[in-house]
Amino acid sequence: MKLWGGRFTKPTNQLVEEYTASIGFDQLLVEEDIRGSLAHVKMLGASGILSPDEMEIISNGLTTIRDRVRAGEVEFSVSLEDIHMNIEQLLIEEVGPVGGKLHTGRSRNDQVALDMHLYVRARTLEMIQGLLAVQKALVMQAEAHVDTLLPGYTHLQRAQPVRLAHHLLAYAEMFGRDVERFMDSYKRVNMMPLGAGAIAGTPFPIDREQVAAELEFDRLYENSMDAVSDRDYLVEFLANASLVMVHLSRLSEELILWSSEEFGYVELDDAFCTGSSMMPQKKNPDVPELIRGKTGRVMGHWVALLTTLKALPLTYNKDMQEDKEGVFDTVATLSGALALTAPMLEGMNVKTDRMRQHAEEGFAAATDVADYLAAKGVPFREAHAVVGRLVLHCIQEGETLSGLSLDAYRKFHPAFEADIHQRIHVEAVADARDVRGGTARNRVLSALKQKKEQLDET
Numbered sequence: 502m503k504l505w506g507g508r509f510t511k512p513t514n515q516l517v518e519e520y521t522a523s524i525g526f527d528q529l530l531v532e533e534d535i536r537g538s539l540a541h542v543k544m545l546g547a548s549g550i551l552s553p554d555e556m557e558i559i560s561n562g563l564t565t566i567r568d569r570v571r572a573g574e575v576e577f578s579v580s581l582e583d584i585h586m587n588i589e590q591l592l593i594e595e596v597g598p599v600g601g602k603l604h605t606g607r608s609r610n611d612q613v614a615l616d617m618h619l620y621v622r623a624r625t626l627e628m629i630q631g632l633l634a635v636q637k638a639l640v641m642q643a644e645a646h647v648d649t650l651l652p653g654y655t656h657l658q659r660a661q662p663v664r665l666a667h668h669l670l671a672y673a674e675m676f677g678r679d680v681e682r683f684m685d686s687y688k689r690v691n692m693m694p695l696g697a698g699a700i701a702g703t704p705f706p707i708d709r710e711q712v713a714a715e716l717e718f719d720r721l722y723e724n725s726m727d728a729v730s731d732r733d734y735l736v737e738f739l740a741n742a743s744l745v746m747v748h749l750s751r752l753s754e755e756l757i758l759w760s761s762e763e764f765g766y767v768e769l770d771d772a773f774c775t776g777s778s779m780m781p782q783k784k785n786p787d788v789p790e791l792i793r794g795k796t797g798r799v800m801g802h803w804v805a806l807l808t809t810l811k812a813l814p815l816t817y818n819k820d821m822q823e824d825k826e827g828v829f830d831t832v833a834t835l836s837g838a839l840a841l842t843a844p845m846l847e848g849m850n851v852k853t854d855r856m857r858q859h860a861e862e863g864f865a866a867a868t869d870v871a872d873y874l875a876a877k878g879v880p881f882r883e884a885h886a887v888v889g890r891l892v893l894h895c896i897q898e899g900e901t902l903s904g905l906s907l908d909a910y911r912k913f914h915p916a917f918e919a920d921i922h923q924r925i926h927v928e929a930v931a932d933a934r935d936v937r938g939g940t941a942r943n944r945v946l947s948a949l950k951q952k953k954e955q956l957d958e959t
């Protein structure tokens with residue numbers, strides 16, 4: 502007999518039962534569901550809707566079920582559809598018909614909303630912790646590599662030399678904004694829907710404020726119809742998670758490139774790589790590749806939920822059951838990626854000589870040759886053209902900017918003087934960017950200090 506079987510004359514078709522059931526995945530909400538029910542029944546008792554005895558019997562029953570679930574003693578049933586009805590049925594078996602009073606003044610529509618709010622609230626804080634750990638790992642490597650220079654790239658072509666610390670701190674900034682985004686959306690996660698009933702509220706004299714306080718929610722949903730049909734907070738969670746994954750994926754992509762023989766900038770720790778079943782020499786960066794690869798599915802979950810919601814009429818529709826698997830999978834995928842990225846960064850071995858060699862060779866100092874002329878009063882546009890011809894000359898003659906003699910420089914412009922060589926030294930080029938946010942040593946040191954203070958505060 503179904504909990505809702507009264508109105509029906511036939512048993513549910515077997516396929517329908519399986520098709521509509523969510524217990525296969527929403528059993529992940531078991532802790533949240535019981536926690537929410539405990540708060541609800543406490544309020545029912547305090548409001549006089551249930552007697553003190555009834556309240557106590559139901560509360561104890563719920564706690565017993567929770568213990569049995571934790572001990573792995575409970576098997577959920579598909580014919581009971583979802584976690585909510587499974588727990589309710591277990592309760593009735595545990596304490597008898599009085600267990601049927603738990604659902605007074607409540608619907609599964611506000612119950613499932615409550616469970617998801619509790620779930621996403623806790624997971625949001627976990628994602629923030631993971632993001633802080635990744636930032637700490639970046640800061641740790643940045644501290645070790647203030648004086649490691651490498652080419653910065655645009656269009657994946659060597660552009661200007663930068664300090665490795667500067668490059669790594671760029672990612673720390675991204676993950677810092679990700680934390681801000683989760684903290685901002687937390688305000689909309691931390692809202693209490695219970696009391697909305699199925700759609701319009703409940704005639705029982707419930708105390709929503711008490712439930713909210715018991716479950717440490719900051720505020721209540723002010724409209725019952727909104728409370729049972731709002732999934733915005735899940736869309737936001739998925740959007741935030743997608744962006745974190747995109748940031749992790751860009752970082753992963755660089756680690757993959759950098760650990761190729763062609764770049765040779767880093768070597769990932771053996772413990773974070775895998776081999777080939779055929780080619781004995783291979784050491785593959787599977788972890789960053791998988792992070793990059795799994796980014797697509799998180800983005801997919803975000804789009805899928807938006808698509809599910811886009812034409813739904815108010816209020817609850819069964820379509821909404823589709824909100825869960827994408828969120829659960831996103832939590833697993835993102836927390837896995839965060840948990841691996843931090844130690845992978847910490848254990849990464851940086852090939853500083855190779856980076857420096859690439860920063861020195863090539864034409865990463867070309868902008869500075871032009872800036873040098875501009876500082877001597879040559880219009881920048883003209884200086885740019887002069888240095889363009891200089892670079893072309895070097896390419897044709899197999900020369901470098903630092904290898905050219907002063908005489909050779911002067912053939913291109915008379916304003917060149919003896920100090921040109923020191924001005925295009927790789928450190929000098931980096932340190933010339935002495936602007937807030939720039940790659941000059943003192944600027945990088947203060948950015949590092951600021952980031953560390955910020956991380957210590959959070």
Ligand code: ARG
Pocket residue numbers: 523527583609610613817819821822823
């Ligand atoms: N399993 C359902 C879900 O996840 C719970 C809410 C069901 N409510 C209903 N009226 N069928 O959305």
